Amino acid sequence: MDCRGINPELVDEDIPDLRAVEKILALKKERNAVILAHNYQSPEIQFVADYVGDTLSLSMIARDAEQPVIVFCGPDFMVETAKILAPHKTVLYANDKAKCPMAAMITPEELRTLKKNHPYAKVVGYINTTAECKCEMDVCCASANAVKIVRSLEAEEVIFVPDQNLGDYVRKMVPEKTILIWSGFCSVHNMIQKQDVLSLAQVHPAARIIVHPECKPEVVEMADMVLSTGGMITLAASSKDREFIVATELEVVNRMVEDNPDKEFYAVEKAYCRTQKKVKLENVLNTLETLSPAVSLARDVIDKARLPIERMLAAGRADLATAEVKHDT
Ligand code: SF4
Structure with missing residues (x-):
């Protein structure tokens, strides 16, 4: 797993607000919380996190964490995914204003229309989507396993949402399938x-x-x-x-x-x-002090969205195995 704990080599000048750091580390123990941070978070947030990783590895850690409280330093869709995988835990946004634009580029209604127009297609959705969209998917994927997941499907036709660039890459790697790609993108x-x-x-x-x-x-x-x-x-x-x-x-x-x-x-x-950089130390501190804002999803959304996410986790990580070496020297 590509996660790491606190880096002891960071020095004072790397951390602009050491008092906030001290308070966060003390409160984290008091609340029996685990702090997860995505690889795109700023150094001071990575410093206070227990685990730093990509979406796939952090999803697995959220699912398996022993602590009853998860503070997630990442965009909205990642925090929601943690709640879906750990519904009995208190899952907290470090900053609920950190909303990924790509996750908002497809709605559940649009996805339902696509499914209606292509009734034999399987729906593969990038993890960068809302919980409501995940309810409409057969399987989620991360960039680390998108190719492996699409290749493994029995269906000849696949709806891939929402990232057009990842979809294009998957289409080139899995030419034997017809892949219908939505037009979202990461800015x-x-x-x-x-x-x-x-x-x-x-x-x-x-x-x-x-x-x-x-x-x-x-x-x-x-x-x-x-x-x-x-x-x-x-x-x-x-x-x-x-x-x-x-x-x-x-x-x-x-x-x-x-x-x-x-x-x-x-x-x-x-x-x-x-x-991602909207998450600041003061947000993490405030979240630990108030135990809010917490993720709140309807029970039926959690139940429906969990299956495609669990299928993604079951596929595991496969990026090094499927990465394309185009002009090896
Ligand atoms: S905008 Fe791009 S880099 Fe930023 S959270 Fe969304 S998908 Fe990730």
Whole structure:
């Protein structure tokens, strides 16, 4: 699992508000809470978290956590997913204003219409969707296992929502199926242009290019490896290569730099998720003090949405196995 605990090597200047950190760490014990943080969260949030990881690994940790209280530092859909997997626990938003724009790009009504128009298709939905949309899916997926899940379905026709870029990548990797793709996108990955990667490659010609599959097809085409953020972090640590151009959210690249001081990583600087950075230390502290805002989902939504998520977890992680090496040197 690509999660980690508190990094003892962070020093005072990395943490702007040490008093808030101390209070959070004390309250976390008092409340018997576990703090989960996504890889795109800022360093000070990662510092106070018990686990830092990608969506798939954090979902598994939320499901299996021993603590009765989960504070989730991530966008709305991840926090809701934790509640669906752990309905008897108190699952708290670190900041309930951190709403992922992509998750709002398809509604349950739109998905029901798609299903009506394609009654034989199986519905695969990215985890970056609302709980109500998940109720309409056969199976959820994360970027770490989207290809494996679509490939494993018996249906010849698949509805894939909402990310068009991940859908395009899956379609290329699973050409034997007809894949109907919704037109959503992640604004952060979608803003990375081919020219951004080309410019870095001109300056660093020996660097391997690793790309998240939420990037545009023309960016994905340039990749040596297409990986989830968790897969990227694992690759950075295990690879014999020493230089990498990394097309994903900036915080992941910062983490790679921190974890691998003997290697060089070149980021697309504008790839910064404002949604994820809405979570601040003061939000985490307030959440622990007040035990709010808590996720509140109707019982029938939890029950319906759990099955596609559990199918996703059962598929496990498969990004390194399915990543495409396009021009290995
Ligand atoms: S990186 Fe993209 S998909 Fe993830 S939370 Fe930000 S906007 Fe949403």
